[in-house]
Amino acid sequence: MNLSERDAKVVWHPYTQMLTADLPVAIVRGEGAYLYDEQGNAYLDAIASWWTNTHGHAHPHLASAISRQAQTLEHCIFAGFTHAPAVELAERLLAKLPNNQARVFYSDNGSTAVEVALKMTFQYWHNQGKPRRRVLAFENAYHGDTFGAMSVGDRSPFSAPFNPFLFEVSFLPLPTRDNFEAVKQVLLQHLQTEDVASFIFEPLVQGTAGMLIYEPALLDEIIRLCHEYGTLAIADEVMTGFGRTGKLFANEYLSEQIDLVCLSKGLTGGFMPLGITTCTTRIYEAFLSEDRYKTFFHGHSYTGNPLACAVALASLDLVDLPAFSANIARISAQHEAFAKRLAGHAKVKEIRHLGTIIAVEIDAGNTSYFNSLRDRLYQFFLQRFLLMRPLGNVVYLLPPYCITDSDLERCYTAIVESLEICV
Numbered sequence: 128m129n130l131s132e133r134d135a136k137v138v139w140h141p142y143t144q145m146l147t148a149d150l151p152v153a154i155v156r157g158e159g160a161y162l163y164d165e166q167g168n169a170y171l172d173a174i175a176s177w178w179t180n181t182h183g184h185a186h187p188h189l190a191s192a193i194s195r196q197a198q199t200l201e202h203c204i205f206a207g208f209t210h211a212p213a214v215e216l217a218e219r220l221l222a223k224l225p226n227n228q229a230r231v232f233y234s235d236n237g238s239t240a241v242e243v244a245l246k247m248t249f250q251y252w253h254n255q256g257k258p259r260r261r262v263l264a265f266e267n268a269y270h271g272d273t274f275g276a277m278s279v280g281d282r283s284p285f286s287a288p289f290n291p292f293l294f295e296v297s298f299l300p301l302p303t304r305d306n307f308e309a310v311k312q313v314l315l316q317h318l319q320t321e322d323v324a325s326f327i328f329e330p331l332v333q334g335t336a337g338m339l340i341y342e343p344a345l346l347d348e349i350i351r352l353c354h355e356y357g358t359l360a361i362a363d364e365v366m367t368g369f370g371r372t373g374k375l376f377a378n379e380y381l382s383e384q385i386d387l388v389c390l391s392k393g394l395t396g397g398f399m400p401l402g403i404t405t406c407t408t409r410i411y412e413a414f415l416s417e418d419r420y421k422t423f424f425h426g427h428s429y430t431g432n433p434l435a436c437a438v439a440l441a442s443l444d445l446v447d448l449p450a451f452s453a454n455i456a457r458i459s460a461q462h463e464a465f466a467k468r469l470a471g472h473a474k475v476k477e478i479r480h481l482g483t484i485i486a487v488e489i490d491a492g493n494t495s496y497f498n499s500l501r502d503r504l505y506q507f508f509l510q511r512f513l514l515m516r517p518l519g520n521v522v523y524l525l526p527p528y529c530i531t532d533s534d535l536e537r538c539y540t541a542i543v544e545s546l547e548i549c550v
């Protein structure tokens with residue numbers, strides 16, 4: 128039995144209907160933008176392995192950082208104890224985030240980074256004796272798969288089995304120039320209850336929704352109104368962080384101050400699971416008290432894991448090199464040229480582009496994730512050894528920044544060809 132066949136007997140995969148799924152592709156090694164399978168086929172990882180990889184697979188600088196750290200300190204408890212990788216990472220990240228961000232709280236992944244932010248904001252109000260019970264989020268939002276993170280995400284066929292157990296959230300339509308006055312009215316109705324603890328959003332790009340892009344000026348205005356009513360703004364930068372949108376963080380497009388930031392995915396360059404929630408001094412201070420019950424009682428066994436912190440630091444070394452922003456600018460320019468090339472294509476409903484992200488929404492009538500078009504597109508690309516996972520009728524690229532121009536061209540050509548199989 129090869130690895131794929133052995134897998135099929137014992138493993139349960141995420142987001143996979145195990146009854147009908149093809150055998151998984153067994154990857155034996157990665158290098159740069161490529162993943163190699165058992166037979167030696169090279170797959171171009173055009174979606175950075177679920178949006179995590181930034182500098183390429185098995186990057187030697189990151190690999191050796193983990194190796195060195197593993198031989199020094201692999202892990203230790205993070206309550207009552209600390210270590211250099213966690214301290215240094217907090218220092219270096221805070222220097223890159225908006226300067227009102229003052230404290231770093233560690234967890235394991237994007238969903239936990241969101242859970243931590245939500246719990247911090249609820250307890251921020253609780254500790255002041257002014258409990259607030261509501262969260263505001265955007266329609267079509269995705270913030271993760273744990274219960275709190277699911278609660279602030281869109282109610283969809285994916286969440287249906289769990290909907291009865293999710294806490295109630297007020298959803299706002301994604302703002303456009305056309306609907307903005309109406310969105311503001313809905314927003315104000317919620318804010319005026321003075322019961323809205325926080326507003327959580329994916330800044331500028333709603334990833335899972337199909338790379339929906341919206342204007343920073345409209346988001347700024349929403350945050351400004353939130354602040355008028357004390358509502359805290361949580362920027363979920365789990366996907367947008369570390370250069371995805373063209374700037375290091377999407378919040379750099381905003382003028383309004385945000386109160387909390389959630390990071391994961393690109394944080395470790397895609398090497399290790401790690402989540403970070405940062406907050407302002409004002410939020411942090413709401414937990415400082417002689418009263419022990421005002422403590423933030425949250426933690427995970429692997430909080431602040433030294434291996435994950437060490438590789439995140441190594442990733443920041445690369446972020447600081449000129450090649451990092453040069454690559455992002457190069458990919459963005461290529462995407463833009465492709466968008467122009469594709470504009471007006473009969474099968475294309477919309478092309479959305481920001482930084483290293485480009486999404487082509489195919490005009491396919493009434494489609495959803497469950498429509499067979501999505502599966503046919505996935506197979507179409509896979510047969511060409513391109514790893515792409517269309518979101519319903521939205522084909523997108525979100526590559527590691529080391530991807531070459533000729534590999535980008537391979538993706539663009541395949542996208543154009545794929546439009547032919549769309550009826």
Ligand SMILES: *Cc1c(COP(=O)(O)O)cnc(C)c1O
Nearest residue numbers: 236237238269270271334365366
């Ligand atoms: C992926 C994602 C999450 C969840 O992160 P996980 O590490 O998969 O739990 C949260 N928010 C956003 C915006 C994401 O894209």
